[in-house]
Amino acid sequence: MFSRVLITGGSGFIGSNFIRYLLTARPDAHLTNVDVLSYSGNQENLRDLEDHPRYTFIHADICDADKIRPLVAEAEAVVHFAAESHVDRSILDTRPFIRTNVLGTQTLLDAAVATKLERFVHISTDEVYGSLLLDRTDLRFTEESAIKPNSPYAASKAASDMLVRAAHHTFGLNTCITRCSNNFGPYQFPEKVIPLFVTNLIEGKKVPLYGDGLNVRDWIHVEDHCEAILAVLDRGKSGEVYNIGADNEQSNLDLTRSILHILGKGDDFIRHVEDRLGHDRRYAIDSSKIRRELGWSASRSAWPDALISTVDWYVKNPGWWQRIRSGAYREFHETLYGNRPPANPAPASA
Ligand code: NAD
Numbered sequence: 001m002f003s004r005v006l007i008t009g010g011s012g013f014i015g016s017n018f019i020r021y022l023l024t025a026r027p028d029a030h031l032t033n034v035d036v037l038s039y040s041g042n043q044e045n046l047r048d049l050e051d052h053p054r055y056t057f058i059h060a061d062i063c064d065a066d067k068i069r070p071l072v073a074e075a076e077a078v079v080h081f082a083a084e085s086h087v088d089r090s091i092l093d094t095r096p097f098i099r100t101n102v103l104g105t106q107t108l109l110d111a112a113v114a115t116k117l118e119r120f121v122h123i124s125t126d127e128v129y130g131s132l133l134l135d136r137t138d139l140r141f142t143e144e145s146a147i148k149p150n151s152p153y154a155a156s157k158a159a160s161d162m163l164v165r166a167a168h169h170t171f172g173l174n175t176c177i178t179r180c181s182n183n184f185g186p187y188q189f190p191e192k193v194i195p196l197f198v199t200n201l202i203e204g205k206k207v208p209l210y211g212d213g214l215n216v217r218d219w220i221h222v223e224d225h226c227e228a229i230l231a232v233l234d235r236g237k238s239g240e241v242y243n244i245g246a247d248n249e250q251s252n253l254d255l256t257r258s259i260l261h262i263l264g265k266g267d268d269f270i271r272h273v274e275d276r277l278g279h280d281r282r283y284a285i286d287s288s289k290i291r292r293e294l295g296w297s298a299s300r301s302a303w304p305d306a307l308i309s310t311v312d313w314y315v316k317n318p319g320w321w322q323r324i325r326s327g328a329y330r331e332f333h334e335t336l337y338g339n340r341p342p343a344n345p346a347p348a349s350a
C-alpha cells in the first residue's frame with residue numbers, strides 16, 4: 001500500500017473522480033495533484049476538497065522538469081492521468097498532444113528513474129489498439145493485441161505507453177500500464193459525447209451524431225475505472241499491462257436514443273453530421289486478465305441504471321457545466337461544429 005501518491009491531471013474528469021475515490025478508500029493516503037489546468041482541468045471538480053488535510057494541489061505543467069522532479073521525489077507512487085484527451089482536438093491540432101502526452105510522460109519517467117520512485121501507474125486507453133470490425137463480435141482487444149493507433153490522440157498515447165515500457169525494461173522502473181474503454185460519469189468535460197448530448201438536450205438543442213451512428217464504444221462507469229486503477233496500484237505486477245472494461249458495447253445511435261429516452265425527447269433531436277475523420281468503428285475490451293489476476297470486476301456500469309444516474313447528475317448540476325459551456329469551450333465548439341456539413345451518405349434509419 002502506498003500512502004504518498006502523486007496524481008497528474010487530477011483536476012480533469014477521471015483524475016478528480018480518482019482523487020475523491022482514493023481519499024475515501026484509503027484513510028491513510030496523502031494525495032498531491034499536479035495539474036496545469038488546461039481547458040479540461042477544472043478546480044471546481046474538487047472544490048469541496050480544497051481544505052482537505054490529506055490533499056494538496058500544485059499548479060504545474062508535467063513538461064516542466066524543474067517543478068516535477070521534487071514532486072516525484074516526495075512521492076512513493078505516481079498515477080499519471082494528465083493528457084490531452086479529446087480525439088477531435090487532436091485532428092484539429094496534434095502538437096499539444098505530442099507535447100503533453102509524449103514529452104510530459106517522459107519528463108515524469110525521467111524524474112521517477114532519477115528519484116528511484118517505487119511505483120508508476122500509467123493511465124492509457126483502449127484506443128492504442130486501433131479499431132475492430134462491427135461484424136466480428138467474437139473479437140475484443142486483449143493485452144496481446146497489436147498496437148495500431150488510428151488518431152493522432154491514440155498515436156500519442158501509444159507513444160507514451162512505449163516510453164513507459166522502455167523505462168521498465170531499461171531502468172527497472174516499477175511500472176504498470178492500464179488501458180480502459182470509454183468512461184462515463186460525473187464531471188466529464190462537456191465536449192465528450194455523453195455530457196455534450198445530455199447538456200445540449202437540457203438546453204433544448206439537437207445532438208450532433210457523427211456519420212451513420214453505428215460506431216460502437218464499450219462503456220464503463222468512471223468509479224469502476226477508479227477501483228480498477230487502485231487494484232493495479234496496489235497489486236499490479238511490475239512491467240504488466242491491464243485492460244479495463246465492463247463488457248458494455250453500445251452503438252452511438254443506441255446510446256443517443258437511450259439518452260433521448262431518459263430526457264423524454266424523440267429522434268427529431270438528432271442532427272446527423274459529417275463523420276469524424278478516421279473514425280474508429282468499434283472498440284471492445286477483454287478485461288479477463290485484471291479480473292483473473294487482481295480480482296477486480298466492474299459493478300457500477302450496468303445499463304440503464306448507470307446511464308440514468310449519470311444523466312441525472314448533469315440535470316442536477318447545471319451550474320457546473322453552464323460555466324464551462326459559456327467560456328472558451330464555446331469557441332472550440334464553433335470551430336468543430338459551426339460549418340460542419342450534414343452527413344453524406346444518408347444516415348442509418350434503424
Ligand atoms: P481530461 O481531459 O478530462 O483531463 C486531463 C487533465 O490533464 C486535465 O485536468 C488537464 O488540465 C490535465 N493536463 C493536461 N495537460 C497537462 C500538462 N501538460 N500538465 C499537467 N496537467 C495537464 O481527461 P480524462 O478523460 O480525465 O482522461 C484522463 C486520462 O485517462 C488520460 O490520460 C486519458 O488518455 C485516459 N483515458 C480516458 C478515457 C475516457 O473515456 N475519458 C478512457 C481511457 C483512458
Ligand code: DAU
Pocket residue numbers: 085086087088124125126127180181182183191192193194196208209210215216217252276283
Ligand atoms: O476509448 C477510450 C477513449 O474514449 C479515451 O481514450 C478518450 O480520452 C475519450 O475521449 C474517449 O474517446 P472517444 O473518441 O471514443 O470519445 P468521444 O466522447 O469523443 O466520442 C464517443 C463516440 O461518439 C465516438 O464514436 C464519436 C461519437 N461522437 C462524439 C462527439 C463528441 C458523436 O457522434 N458526436 C459528437 O459530437
